[in-house]
Amino acid sequence: MKQGVILVVMGILSIFGSKANASVEADFWKWFQKNEDMLFNFEKDTENTFDKLSLALSKVDPELTFEFSPIRENGKREFVLSAGGIKKSFPSVELLFNSAPELKQWTIVKFRPRRIPLNDLTFGGVSIKADDVYYNIYKDEDKLGIVLFFDNYSDKEHTTYGNLGYLFLDEALGEYDVETKLGFIEFHNKSSEHFDGAKPIRELATQVDEYYGN
Template identity: 45%
Template sequence: MISVRSLLIVVSAIFAFLAGRAHASPETDFWKWFQTNEASLYDFERDQEVTFDRLTAEMHKVDSSLTFEFGPKQNRQREFVISADGIRAAFPKVESLASSAPELPRWKVIKFRPRREPADIQYNGITVKANSVSVDIYPDGEKADLTVFIAGYSAVERKTFRAIAYLFLDQALGEVDVETRVGGIDVQAPLTPNTNAIPLSELPKAFDACVLKR
């Protein structure tokens, strides 16, 4: 027969567990899962598809817009980029998830896609070389409108080329600037001649000068 004292201990344990779950946040649950699966995440190349699918599912428990990028191993660390996938409404969730990260010696947690040296992009069956892309900048108040010129652009594949343009701009300017300091974005085939367009590699410096001086 269970004693009253034993029953009280069991009931107290159940209430403590439920109270703990009630105060747990999706961010806390995510990082617990991350730490439990850290080995497979750090060596994701061993089973990339399965690992990425699991990570995506866990991030979507925090917010369905969240996505990620991994950097290469450098000095026994990897970058783990938490991105809102260009969706402004999800920015607060990126902030909260990144700020709640525990101590992770093998990881460098980064909020939003940072500026990087533009690299070639393959998307939806189309490959575009970064050095073939140029951009026109048009001042627009506190922001700047951009026209992205992509060799091989086709109106039939407009959505794909527009997505590629956004990916290039994320590389060159970083996710936050694309969403907060860029106004309109147009995508076209290269014009001949086009003396105003600059190579994608020169965009960060020209963009900052354009926006900051206004």
């Protein structure tokens, strides 16, 4: 059965530069260990638990976001540390990941990983199946530009579809590759003249990996 992920995206605040105090990573993990049972059993009080975790993460870097996976067969959850697609905050993710202690109930993952199979997504009241998303890619200097196509995309709903588009790209390629291997990113309706030759998004990872020789 296709397993979903619970995605919590913290609000975007102003971008800070270099970290003022390296101890914030250690302070975060001390807090996490102290509250490990509450976090693992977040379903008992999801909103309050996620608010507390969001606040703790914001002390490390206000751009950081997270995902919790369902409980896996090994009895653990995945705790995904994400920069929310903000490349400037990638070092914060690396620092926090590298300072993580051993946690018996958790597997720590840096950056939103690729998902196989891709999850269907809902954002801003719009639900889209992964199988309905198509793409075309183009050479963009030393990277690849991409256009994603949706059935009901319109300029009026660009923000909603843009957020969904980036989430689908993270699902297909993983957060790190989206930020480091893709150039321009656009969103169009399938009625666009550029739709000719478009492929289902489930093929994107293979095509990108082949281009970069992975």
